[in-house]
Amino acid sequence: MKLLKSAASPFVRKVMVTLHETGQLSDVEMLDVSNTPLAPDSAVAAANPVGKIPALIRNDAPTLYDSRVICRFLDQRAQAGLYPERRLYDTLTLEATADGMMEAAVLIVYEERFRALEQVSLDWIEGQWLKVSRSLDALETRWMSHLSGRLDMGQIAIGCALGYLDFRHDARQWRTGHDSLAAWYKTFSARPSMQATAGPAS
Template sequence: MMQLFYASTSAYVRKVMVCAQVLGLADAIAWLDSAAHPVERDERIAAFNPLAKVPALRTHHGLCLYDSRVICEYLNTLSQGTLFPATGDARWQSLTRQALGDGLIDAALLARYEFSARPEEKQWQNWADAQLKKVTAALAEIERQVSQFSQQPDDIGLIAIGCALGYLDFRFATLNWRDSYPLTAAWFARFDAHPAMAATRPHV
């Protein structure tokens, strides 16, 4: 059985969990709880990933894989899935959308860490504001593209974007992003209702 260190609050872990659900592999993974933190290192995770970050997977054969991009592609290959288009423009579009979703998560995480992980005297509001500007730029690009999106989690780029939007709901509810991006809001309402998304929503 595969083993995966995870955290229920991580949008990157949620990407892996959604892929595992869609690909029918969730029951083939032992989900190992962890205490991932940007400052307080969890050495249990480091046994799989020297960076001590989740998600971190050990395969059936003992190979350790990280991060979410690598793990998702491994699961897709293992199950002969179609979440990653094989060739052509469709592949590059999917991978770029994954980068957009991951970049949105990155920026949101950095903004959150500025106030949740740093001592008050070291916090920098301009840094957090700059990260949130990246969030709004990513949302604007999603709004521009969203009419082309499938309503199913059948593509790694859309899964990444869906998990990013779910993270904003979880950690940045006060942004009220739906007010400014109505097309994205309508798409996400349908996308997030899929069983694989509903089963993996973040919780404390």
């Protein structure tokens, strides 16, 4: 299998952490690509018509794309239990929350980087950050018991989302008012899988 990836993508990092946690890293060849919303890499466009990474090229089956699809496939392949049946929908909801945070955070970067200065909308940027802020509040008030439980994909996704906030939006100081979440992340980010994938997206 081959993984189309970029070290700066939080969605790629989620897949990489999953590979580490499930012991499948050696099964996948890593292919670094240069991909932007205005100029998708030709390999990415061929693998994923939406033009986004990550994409997992399989030897004997269609390419998989979207990090949620890839992570679910890798978990099933390794029988790792990262989507536990007993709390499946909580795990999926937490993963969706993390992915929503990452998408909003990435869109802020795109707005500032790929639009002409006079076209940048500060209101739109703040609207995206509001999604992140509400999610942080929800994690702090509703999800700490789940985050503190047995490792699952919800935790991996949230860890990668918070790492991306540190990487791209550190000035927003997401830890303020989220003491329990900050303490959890300090512990979670010390996991070998998180340390190994830290790179520029840490």
